[in-house]
Amino acid sequence: MRKPIHKFMEFTDLKDMLEKSGKAYGDEIAYVFKTEEEGKFKQITHKEFRDDINYLGTALINLGLKGKRVAVISDNRYEWGVDYLAVATGVGVIVPLDKALPDNEIESLIIRSEVEGIFYSNKYDTVMNKLKEQNNTNIKYFISMDLEKNQDDIYSQKELMKKGKELLESGNREFVDCKIDNEAMGIMLFTSGTTAMSKAVALSHKNICSNLMDIASVIELTKKDRMLSFLPLHHTFECTVGFLYPISKGCSIAFCEGIRHISENAKQYQITAMISVPILYEAMYKRIMKEIEKKGKLEKVQKGIKISNFLLKFGIDIRRKLFKEVLDNLGGKARLFVAGGAALAPEAEKGFNELGITMLQGYGLTESSPVIAAEDDKYQRLGSIGKAFPSLDVKIHEQNEEGIGELLVKGPSIMIGYYSNDEATKETLDEEGWLHTGDLAKIDKDGYIFISGRKKYVIVLKNGKNIYPEELEILVNDIKGIKESFVYGKPENDGDYKICAKMVYDKELVGKIYGTTDEEKLKDILWQEVKKVNKTMPAYKYIKEITITSKELIKTTTQKIKRFEEIKTVNK
Numbered sequence: 001m002r003k004p005i006h007k008f009m010e011f012t013d014l015k016d017m018l019e020k021s022g023k024a025y026g027d028e029i030a031y032v033f034k035t036e037e038e039g040k041f042k043q044i045t046h047k048e049f050r051d052d053i054n055y056l057g058t059a060l061i062n063l064g065l066k067g068k069r070v071a072v073i074s075d076n077r078y079e080w081g082v083d084y085l086a087v088a089t090g091v092g093v094i095v096p097l098d099k100a101l102p103d104n105e106i107e108s109l110i111i112r113s114e115v116e117g118i119f120y121s122n123k124y125d126t127v128m129n130k131l132k133e134q135n136n137t138n139i140k141y142f143i144s145m146d147l148e149k150n151q152d153d154i155y156s157q158k159e160l161m162k163k164g165k166e167l168l169e170s171g172n173r174e175f176v177d178c179k180i181d182n183e184a185m186g187i188m189l190f191t192s193g194t195t196a197m198s199k200a201v202a203l204s205h206k207n208i209c210s211n212l213m214d215i216a217s218v219i220e221l222t223k224k225d226r227m228l229s230f231l232p233l234h235h236t237f238e239c240t241v242g243f244l245y246p247i248s249k250g251c252s253i254a255f256c257e258g259i260r261h262i263s264e265n266a267k268q269y270q271i272t273a274m275i276s277v278p279i280l281y282e283a284m285y286k287r288i289m290k291e292i293e294k295k296g297k298l299e300k301v302q303k304g305i306k307i308s309n310f311l312l313k314f315g316i317d318i319r320r321k322l323f324k325e326v327l328d329n330l331g332g333k334a335r336l337f338v339a340g341g342a343a344l345a346p347e348a349e350k351g352f353n354e355l356g357i358t359m360l361q362g363y364g365l366t367e368s369s370p371v372i373a374a375e376d377d378k379y380q381r382l383g384s385i386g387k388a389f390p391s392l393d394v395k396i397h398e399q400n401e402e403g404i405g406e407l408l409v410k411g412p413s414i415m416i417g418y419y420s421n422d423e424a425t426k427e428t429l430d431e432e433g434w435l436h437t438g439d440l441a442k443i444d445k446d447g448y449i450f451i452s453g454r455k456k457y458v459i460v461l462k463n464g465k466n467i468y469p470e471e472l473e474i475l476v477n478d479i480k481g482i483k484e485s486f487v488y489g490k491p492e493n494d495g496d497y498k499i500c501a502k503m504v505y506d507k508e509l510v511g512k513i514y515g516t517t518d519e520e521k522l523k524d525i526l527w528q529e530v531k532k533v534n535k536t537m538p539a540y541k542y543i544k545e546i547t548i549t550s551k552e553l554i555k556t557t558t559q560k561i562k563r564f565e566e567i568k569t570v571n572k
Contacts, residue, residue, distance in 0.1 A: 002387045002447065004217030005378055009248065013180040013205035015089040017212070017248050022050040025250030028223045031078050032254050032269060044078065046250060052161060056086040057175035059164030063141060063155075065091055065117050066174075069188065070141075071110060073097040074121035076233050076255045079145040079157060081243060083119040084233075088186050088205075090178040095188045096234035100557035103127045110137050113188055113200060113419075117141035119157065128154075182206040185416055189236055191366050192556040200419035201366045208240065210412035211369040214389035215245050218376040219338070219360065221273060223250035226333075228271040230256040230280070235558050236370040237340050241362075242275045266331035273336040277559045278344040279484060281337060281359070282477065285348040288326060288355075290509075301326075305354045319356030326355055338362055340371070341558060343451060345474050346382050353380075361385050363451060367428065367435055369413040373449050384448040389413075396443060397436070400466070404452050407441040408434040440468065457563055459489035462496040465540045469563075472543065475536070476501055479529045481510035486553055486566050490545070500545040501530065502570055507550050523548050 009024070011017040026047035035042050044052075060070070070087045072094065074080050087094040095113045097106060106127055110118070116138050120128055128142055132153070147156040168176065180186070182205040190198045221227075227246045231238035246253055254269035256262060259280070265271070292301050304322045311318060320327060327334060337352055340362040352359035362374035363385035372394070375386035388394040392411035399405040414435045417425035428436055440452040452458075453468035460466055469487035476485040483504045489497030503526060511517045514525050527546055534542045547570065554562040554569070 001393070002218070002390045004390050005376060006217055006220045008213055008216035010213060011209055011248075013089075013182040013209060014085060014186070014244070015178075015180050015205075017209060017244075018050055018053065018085065018089060021248050021250060022046055025223055026050075028250045029252040030247065031081075032226070032252055033078060043252075046247070049082070049247075052082050053086045053089065054168060054176055055161040055164035056082055056157070057090045057164070058168050058172055059160040060086060060091045060117070061175050062163070062167055062172070063117075063160070065141065067092050068116040069093040069095055069114055070117040070119070071095040071097050071113065071115040072119040073099055073106065073124055073234070074119070074145060075099060075123065076229050077121070077145070079119070079121075080233050081247075081253075083145075083157075084239075084243075089180065090175045093185055093188055096239065098190070098192075098234050098557050099232055103130065107131060107137070109190055109198070110139065113190075114138050117143060119143045119145060122146040180205055182209070183416075185419070188419060189234075189366050192558055192560060199421060199424055202416040202419045203369055204416055207369045207413050207415060208244065210391055211240055211371055211389075212245055212248055214391050214413065215241060215371060215374070216249065217390055218374060218386075219336075220377065221246060221249040221251050221336075225249070225251040225272045225336075226269055227251055227253050228256050228262070228265060228269065228274040229253050230259075230262065230274060230276050232557065236366045237364070237558075238275065240370055241338065241340075246273075263329055263331075266334060269331070270333050271331050272333045273338075274334070275338040275340065277341040278339050278348070279342070279559055281339050281352070282345050282348045283483070285351045288329070289351070291329075292326070308354065317356075319354070323355045327357070330357075336360070336377070338374070340364065342560060343470050343474055345477055347478060350382060363439075363449070365435075365437060367415045368409060368437075369415070371413075372409050372437075381444075381446075381448045384444075384450050386449065387447045388449065394443065394449065395434075396441060399442075403442040404440050404466070405442075406455055407437045407439050407449070407451070409437060410434045440466075459497050459499070461540060462494070463540065467497075467499060467541060472499070472501070472537075472541065475533045476503060476530065476543070479503075479526065479533070481505050481513050482526075484553055484561075486561060486563070486570075487543070488563075488567055488570060490570075498545060499541065499543050500547070500570070501543045502553070502566065503546055503548045504553060505548055505550055519548060 009020055011020055028046055029043050030046040030049040031044040032041055072083045084094050095115050118139055131137055143155045143157050145157050150156050150159050185202040186205045187203040189201045229242050233239055256265050292298050308319050308322055334357050337357055337359045344361045349359045358377050360375040362371050364370035364372045373385045373388045392409055394409045396405040397408050410433050438455050440455050442450050453470040457469055458466050472487040473485045483506050486502040488500055490500050492498055507517055530543050554565045
């Protein structure tokens with residue numbers, strides 16, 4: 001079992017976490033964000049954040065939402081965090097909704113979750129008005145994050161917080177003094193996928209807090225760190241690692257204004273840490289190296305990396321001084337990047353570490369609150385997702401001759417089950433409490449876990465050999481000018497599969513690299529590059545056919561490839 005490498009605060013539930021972090025870090029900055037006045041920023045301390053939660057929670061109980069389910073939907077903003085914790089730490093069950101879903105799917109999830117209240121930004125006024133007209137949900141309380149005053153049948157969050165403050169100051173302590181059942185459902189999260197396919201994951205405070213303490217034991221943040229919140233907050237990875245974890249450690253959080261603003265926001269807010277998906281980090285790294293090459297400094301940087309790597313063997317770290325110019329483009333203070341959600345290209349992981357930013361890879365599922373394993377800032381093994389967290393047990397189920405089988409995990413962060421879906425729960429959680437992840441993996445002698453791919457996506461050839469598309473995609477994505485790829489098996493007449501790749505190219509880059517953007521010519525050139533990739537693999541893994549496009553692959557709102565939908569497009 002993995003041992004903790006950092007000291008961490010222990011807590012039993014999210015209310016306990018807030019109380020303890022508030023006492024330890026009350027005067028430290030919790031949030032910083034832009035105001036409507038240009039060039040002006042607002043800062044909110046951890047004490048002020050906790051006070052706002054107490055005000056809102058008190059008002060919600062007074063409103064009649066005690067023990068009820070309440071949803072929240074908006075872009076990343078301060079109010080989202082207040083709403084989440086106000087509901088979760090004394091009101092009822094919080095239900096974060098995917099902000100990018102179409103109106104009909106938002107409606108469907110609201111009906112399925114049986115929420116009676118919902119917080120929303122003015123972006124969702126239309127869908128909320130529609131829900132009120134149709135009157136086919138359980139929602140009794142529509143709460144706007146943006147309204148200054150209550151309006152007709154819409155409550156203003158600002159007004160509720162004023163009311164809650166008055167009630168609290170007059171002696172109403174029902175919310176503040178309430179006890180949390182840390183084993184009951186406190187959070188309901190929907191898995192990604194279509195409305196019909198998505199499952200409602202029931203999580204307890206014990207689940208979430210166990211995960212937070214595990215994270216703190218292997219990845220260190222301090223009150224001096226500032227996290228850039230980029231991924232949507234409804235996403236379990238961002239919610240736990242990019243929101244709750246920084247709050248528990250006394251860090252501050254700033255909101256990214258979008259993918260094009262990452263560098264700008266990093267400078268403005270003096271960001272030290274960030275979590276995101278691999279596709280973003282890979283694009284960032286490629287862009288950094290492109291700029292270095294454009295300035296004619298590639299050889300100089302490569303020599304610097306060699307010198308730096310040599311000195312690191314003796315405990316001498318000069319990376320941040322040596323590559324100061326590069327790091328200054330990210331604000332100059334970035335020290336920690338964490339990737340999750342998919343496999344990270346080794347080139348990007350190795351590259352950021354060489355430049356002086358600790359690049360860690362993690363792995364998890366919504367069903368595990370979410371993180372199961374992660375690298376840490378002391379021990380890394382390229383290509384792995386690190387070791388399982390200290391509180392968790394893992395094992396490989398039905399290993400093949402390569403030691404690959406389904407990854408199973410057990411421990412206190414594993415979900416209660418799927419809400420109102422016993423059949424799906426039994427399929428995923430066995431009688432001994434092992435969570436069947438659906439991911440194929442192997443574990444080396446030192447406990448490092450290597451993910452091969454999703455069990456349901458594996459391509460099984462007639463000779464019994466297994467092809468893991470995700471592994472091949474990493475290799476294809478390393479081809480210059482390729483943004484992303486999709487590897488799949490095309491059925492053949494003999495009952496076997498032909499391994500194919502759909503490659504998404506960057507128009508601007510391929511023009512500069514290969515001197516053409518003509519697709520026919522480009523396809524021939526890229527096919528030669530694929531043949532080079534083939535030579536690095538056993539023959540049964542060879543990619544035998546490619547298609548190319550400049551159009552992005554179909555993805556979920558969290559940037560995962562929708563493989564079954566992509567299969568439909570390539571089989572047309």
